[in-house]
Amino acid sequence: MAAERIFVTGMGAVTPYGASVDRLWQGLLVAEPGISAIDRFDLGGIACVKGGQIRHYAPPAPPHPLPRLDLATGFALGACTEALAQAGGDATETGLVTASNFGALDEGECALAGEAPETALEACAQALPTRRLAAALGLDGPAVTLSLSCAASAAALAHAAALLRAGRARRLLVAGYDALSRCAWSGLCSLRTMTRDCVRPFDLDRSGTLFSEGACALVLEREDVCAARGGEPLAELSGWATGNNGFHMTAPPPRAAGSAQVMRAAIACAGLTPGDVDHINAHGTGTRPNDLTEAQAIQDLFGPRAASLPVTANKGAIGHLLGAAGGIEAIVSILSQRHGLIPPTANFATPDPEARVDLVVARPREASLRHVLSNSAGFGGCNAALLFTKV
Amino acid sequence: MPVPRDIVISACGTLSALGIGLEESAAAWQEGEPACFPATRLDPPGEADNLVGEVPAFALADLLPTPKAYLDRQSELLLAAAALARRTGRLGDDDFAPERTGLAIGTAWGGMQTLDRFFADYVAKGARLVKPILFPHSYANAAISLVAMEWEVRGPHLNFVSGDVASTQALIAALDLLRVGEADLVMAGGAEGLSLPRWRARLATGNRQPPGEGAALFLVEREATTRARGAAPLARLLGGALRGGSPASLAATGNTTIREALADAGLAPHEIRTCLTTRRSAPFLDSHTPWRVCAADDLYGDVEGAGGALLAACALFDPASMLPALVFTSSPDGSAAALVLGLPPATNSSGT
Numbered sequence: 001m002a003a004e005r006i007f008v009t010g011m012g013a014v015t016p017y018g019a020s021v022d023r024l025w026q027g028l029l030v031a032e033p034g035i036s037a038i039d040r041f042d043l044g045g046i047a048c049v050k051g052g053q054i055r056h057y058a059p060p061a062p063p064h065p066l067p068r069l070d071l072a073t074g075f076a077l078g079a080c081t082e083a084l085a086q087a088g089g090d091a092t093e094t095g096l097v098t099a100s101n102f103g104a105l106d107e108g109e110c111a112l113a114g115e116a117p118e119t120a121l122e123a124c125a126q127a128l129p130t131r132r133l134a135a136a137l138g139l140d141g142p143a144v145t146l147s148l149s150c151a152a153s154a155a156a157l158a159h160a161a162a163l164l165r166a167g168r169a170r171r172l173l174v175a176g177y178d179a180l181s182r183c184a185w186s187g188l189c190s191l192r193t194m195t196r197d198c199v200r201p202f203d204l205d206r207s208g209t210l211f212s213e214g215a216c217a218l219v220l221e222r223e224d225v226c227a228a229r230g231g232e233p234l235a236e237l238s239g240w241a242t243g244n245n246g247f248h249m250t251a252p253p254p255r256a257a258g259s260a261q262v263m264r265a266a267i268a269c270a271g272l273t274p275g276d277v278d279h280i281n282a283h284g285t286g287t288r289p290n291d292l293t294e295a296q297a298i299q300d301l302f303g304p305r306a307a308s309l310p311v312t313a314n315k316g317a318i319g320h321l322l323g324a325a326g327g328i329e330a331i332v333s334i335l336s337q338r339h340g341l342i343p344p345t346a347n348f349a350t351p352d353p354e355a356r357v358d359l360v361v362a363r364p365r366e367a368s369l370r371h372v373l374s375n376s377a378g379f380g381g382c383n384a385a386l387l388f389t390k391v
Numbered sequence: 392m393p394v395p396r397d398i399v400i401s402a403c404g405t406l407s408a409l410g411i412g413l414e415e416s417a418a419a420w421q422e423g424e425p426a427c428f429p430a431t432r433l434d435p436p437g438e439a440d441n442l443v444g445e446v447p448a449f450a451l452a453d454l455l456p457t458p459k460a461y462l463d464r465q466s467e468l469l470l471a472a473a474a475l476a477r478r479t480g481r482l483g484d485d486d487f488a489p490e491r492t493g494l495a496i497g498t499a500w501g502g503m504q505t506l507d508r509f510f511a512d513y514v515a516k517g518a519r520l521v522k523p524i525l526f527p528h529s530y531a532n533a534a535i536s537l538v539a540m541e542w543e544v545r546g547p548h549l550n551f552v553s554g555d556v557a558s559t560q561a562l563i564a565a566l567d568l569l570r571v572g573e574a575d576l577v578m579a580g581g582a583e584g585l586s587l588p589r590w591r592a593r594l595a596t597g598n599r600q601p602p603g604e605g606a607a608l609f610l611v612e613r614e615a616t617t618r619a620r621g622a623a624p625l626a627r628l629l630g631g632a633l634r635g636g637s638p639a640s641l642a643a644t645g646n647t648t649i650r651e652a653l654a655d656a657g658l659a660p661h662e663i664r665t666c667l668t669t670r671r672s673a674p675f676l677d678s679h680t681p682w683r684v685c686a687a688d689d690l691y692g693d694v695e696g697a698g699g700a701l702l703a704a705c706a707l708f709d710p711a712s713m714l715p716a717l718v719f720t721s722s723p724d725g726s727a728a729a730l731v732l733g734l735p736p737a738t739n740s741s742g743t
Contacts, residue, residue, distance in 0.1 A: 044518030095635060101530065103552075112510050112588060118595035121588050124506065125499050126531055127554035131724035134635060143635035143726045144560055145553040147501065147531035159549055159564070166567045168633060183510050186518040187526035244539035244548040246489065249527040261490055261545060269573075379527055380536030382548060 006161045007226045007233035007391065010087025010219035011331045012079035015318050016052035016212050019078045024328070025335050027317065029364050031346035034318040035198065035210055041182045048194040051180055052212020052319035062136035063091075070104035071179035073129040075215035075324075077136060080175050084137065087219035089229050094219070095141025095169040097160040098130045099152035099176045100323035101378075103145075106181040133175065142169050147323075149378030151242070152176055153216055154326025158240035158384055160220050170225045177215035178322035185211075191250060193287050199320070201284035201313035202291045202359050204350040209285040212319030216327030235334040238371070239270030239387030247381050256293035258383040259283070259375055260301050266385040272371060274302050277309065277387070279342060279367060281333045281374040282357070284313025285320055294375070295355035310367060311357040312336075316346030326376035330386055333372040337390050342367055396657065398569045399624035399735065400609045401617040402480025404472035405704040407605030408444035408691040412475055417708035420690070427601040427692050436591045443585060444603025444692025454478075455541065461524055463502040464584030464604065466534040472606035473538045473578060480610040481622045482576075484542070493547035493574040494535050495565045496608075497558030497581035499696030501531030504586035534582055546574050552696065555671065556633065557581060558607075559699030559720045559728035563631035565611040575616060581697035582606035589695075600670055603692020607700035614736055625707050626714055627733035630656030636725045645675040648727040649719060656731035658715060663731070665713040667702040669693065672721040682717065699728060706732050 013020065016034035017027035027034060038051045059074035060081045069077070076098070084091055108124035110116035122128055130145040142163070148155045153176020160172040178184075188194065188211050195208030226233055243265070245258025252258070267274055283294055291313075299306045314332055321328050336342050341364045348361040374386045405412065408426035409419040419426060427442040435441040451467055452458065454474035462470070476482075506529035512521050527533060532550040539548065549564050551557040558581025565579035585604040593602055610617075617624050632651035636644035653660060666682040671693065673686045687705045688694060694701050699720045706716040718730040 044513075046518045103531075109510060112507060113514050118591055121592035121595060124503060124588055124592070125554065126501070126552040127499065127557075127722065127724065130553065131722075134724070135637070140636045140640075140725075142633045143553065143724065144551065144633070145557075146550060147552045148548065148550050149530055149532055155549065162564075162567060162571070162573075166571070168563070168567070182518070183506070183513060186513050186521050187509060187529065189518070190521050190523040190526055192523075242548045243490070243545050244494065244536060246539045246543040246545045248540070249533070249536060258545065265490075378532075379530060380532045381539060382532060382536065 003165055005223040006164050006220055006237045007223055008218050008235045008237055009221055009226055009231045009233055010083035012082030012217040013328060013331055014075040014078040015214040016054055019057055021331060028314060028343035031317050031344050046189045048189045051210050053180060054213055063138050064136050066132055066136050070107040070123060072104055072177045073132045076133055076175045076177040079215040079217035080137060080173055083217035083219050089231060091138055092140050093171060094139050095172045096130060096134050096139050097144045097156045097172050097174045099146040099156035100178045101149055102178050102184050104128045105183055106179050109181055109183045148382040149380050150322055150325050151376040151378040151382040151384040152323040154376035154384035154386055155242045157330060157386055158242050161237050161240050164220060164222050171221040173219055175217045176324040176327035178213055178324055180213045198347045199286035199316050200347040201286045201316045201345050202355050203348050204352040206286045206291060208287050210319040212321045214321045214324050216324045216331055233391045235337060236389040236391050238389040239266040241265030241269060241385050243383045245381040245383060250379055252289050252293045255300055256297035259294055259377055260297035262383040262385040263301055263373060263375055266387045270387045276371050277373050278369045279372045280311045281329045282311050282313045283375050283377045284315055286315060292355045295357050298357055308358050310342050310360050310365060312342050312360045313345045326384060329374045333374045333388050337369045337372050340366055340368055395570050397614040398566060398628050399614045399617055400626045400628055401612055401622050401624055402476045402610040403704050403707055404475025405607040406446045406468055406471055407701055408603055411447060411449050420708040425690050433587055436587060442601040444601055446604055461528060463505040463528045463533060465498060465502055465582050466537050468584060468606035469534040469538055469582035472608035476608045476610050481620055486620050487576050489543045489545040491546050491575040492544050493568050493577040494539055494544050495549045495561040495577055495579040496535040497551040497561040497696050498583055499554050499557055500589050502529045502533045503589055504584050505529040507586055507588050554722040555695055555698050556720045556722050556726045556728040557696035559730055560633055562730055563633060566628050566631055576612040578608055579611050580608035581700035583694045583697040601692045603694045605694045605697055605701055607704040624735040626735050629731040629733045631730045633728040638723060638725045641721055641725055642675045645721055645727045646677055648729045652729035652731050663715050663717045665716045666719060667705050667716055668719045669698050672719055675721055
């Protein structure tokens with residue numbers, strides 16, 4: 001008996017461009033810069049001053065109002081509301097799988113600093129945004145929270161698909177989110193991965209990444225559940241894999257063996273071969289080690305075909321959305337498939353002969369895309385890959 | 392499609408206030424005396440009763456081949472539990488395929504002790520003078536990553552931070568990974584370290600149960616692979632279920648979760664001998680429950696995200712009298728998760 005297919009039926013996004021999937025897509029198509037000077041909190045003299053801060057955003061009023069809302073949950077609420085509206089159906093039969101690096105740390109750090117009541121300390125534990133989202137949206141399915149650094153939302157999509165296939169849920173809302181906060185920003189700066197320039201994925205002169213905030217949300221459901229209610233699938237999540245490179249807390253292994261492993265496993269999970277993949281939405285952080293090794297992983301997995309397999313990296317335009325990054329890139333992968341259009345990688349000027357891939361640059365590229373692969377990675381050696389198939 | 396029934400727990404590494412390792416912990420369990428004592432590693436916050444469930448002193452260097460420059464308490468506990476599980480499960484470096492071996496871990500607070508240290512530096516010295524070594528260790532996935540690196544565990548990788556049900560969810564994920572054949576072996580369980588912010592948060596929300604620290608990590612695999620390397624199964628991992636709902640309906644959610652877990656395990660309610668739960672979850676069990684109910688964390692303190700894993704370890708302290716056992720955990724947010732453990736197969740049994 002064939003395994004039940006898993007469909008994506010709704011998508012939502014809150015990014016530095018604004019609050020909607022359409023705004024994300026339109027911004028990426030013209031490689032609009034989503035980066036600006038951070039001014040929400042005192043940077044304390046750190047050299048890194050630019051990032052993808054979300055401005056002029058007000059979370060939508062949820063069906064069940066909450067007494068308090070941290071930044072990240074507010075972003076997620078916007079993305080989830082958009083995704084549920086697109087998917088339709090009954091939210092009460094929906095479970096929730098969420099993922100982030102820092103949860104509601106903007107609220108928790110105030111308590112740690114003595115600026116907020118002690119009750120706010122519970123925001124340092126990552127289940128709080130999940131609890132708030134489930135309550136605000138009236139979801140009563142299983143509630144799962146994952147934290148797997150910057151591969152978190154891709155891993156959450158993978159785990160959600162596994163839960164659906166195992167029959168542990170019928171329909172799941174998957175949300176990834178993170179907000180920039182004093183604690184997160186100073187820590188990320190201390191790791192020396194940020195650039196003072198712009199993010200230039202796969203460029204010879206790339207010098208680091210820039211971090212952003214935001215949220216993604218995707219509704220996943222089994223084919224039979226979707227069909228029974230007359231839902232419209234946007235794409236099939238046909239393959240998925242998570243893993244760990246077992247190498248280093250902050251550096252990728254030679255030739256990004258962990259990325260190659262999960263990309264290979266996601267393709268196999270879909271019952272396909274690398275030759276079936278039409279496009280890769282890369283992790284592409286703009287750091288020297290990531291882009292070099294990710295390009296090598298693509299070369300290792302796809303062989304000579306890598307030279308003509310279109311690759312794009314969204315972080316050049318919108319920065320690195322931390323725990324939301326993988327899910328945002330999943331959404332862009334699906335949009336690319338549906339529109340037959342791959343957004344360009346922003347800020348690319350000079351090819352790196354050692355990190356050579358068929359990068360889409362300057363303008364969107366038209367392409368007929370049946371199977372699109374999205375690759376994600378994060379601190380601690382976390383890896384995740386997702387394969388989306390056109391329906 | 393038939394559900395495989397040959398998935399077993401082949402080893403358990405556990406550390407809690409009861410002791411270090413299965414044998415020592417089981418002996419303390421049999422004595423039945425609470426192991427929560429005045430805190431020695433932290434100054435109790437404010438008006439707190441100073442009782443905590445601390446893990447007895449141990450030297451991680453005795454368990455791990457490589458020295459560590461810095462570790463968060465949660466990482467220390469998880470690494471120790473993993474080392475103990477590998478040792479007791481006779482799992483050598485050549486006994487597993489790294490890409491076919493997964494990790495599924497639960498914690499509520501992750502590297503909170505380190506996050507507190509890191510942010511205290513930020514407040515005291517400013518953003519430019521924070522310590523870079525601390526930041527990666529403050530991540531909630533630092534501990535699981537360190538286990539992956541220590542033993543090159545490169546397969547499916549899931550870090551659950553779903554509050555009190557986190558490690559129960561991790562064990563269910565392990566079961567599913569084996570059922571669908573995505574892994575041959577999963578190191579699954581949970582770990583929770585004790586930190587001052589965690590303790591303060593509990594007091595602020597009116598939780599007066601002594602906090603505990605601990606870890607339990609299991610080798611979950613098929614019976615045949617266990618026996619192939621000369622180890623013997625400790626228990627079967629038969630089934631599980633996870634549900635959500637509103638806090639007000641937690642009793643109903645709990646009942647549904649238990650019913651689904653038993654169905655997943657292929658057992659009838661009367662076949663369960665013991666229900667292991669936490670003090671906070673016990674009130675949500677049906678008062679007519681036919682099982683012997685044991686709020687095990689009364690002995691070793693509330694270990695929050697590691698709760699389900701520690702309860703599963705308790706089921707192995709006296710398997711003959713406790714199995715088949717139901718492990719039931721819930722979170723104040725309305726989530727519930729349950730696991731069913733069965734008696735180990737006496738001899739090599741096959742398939743489905």
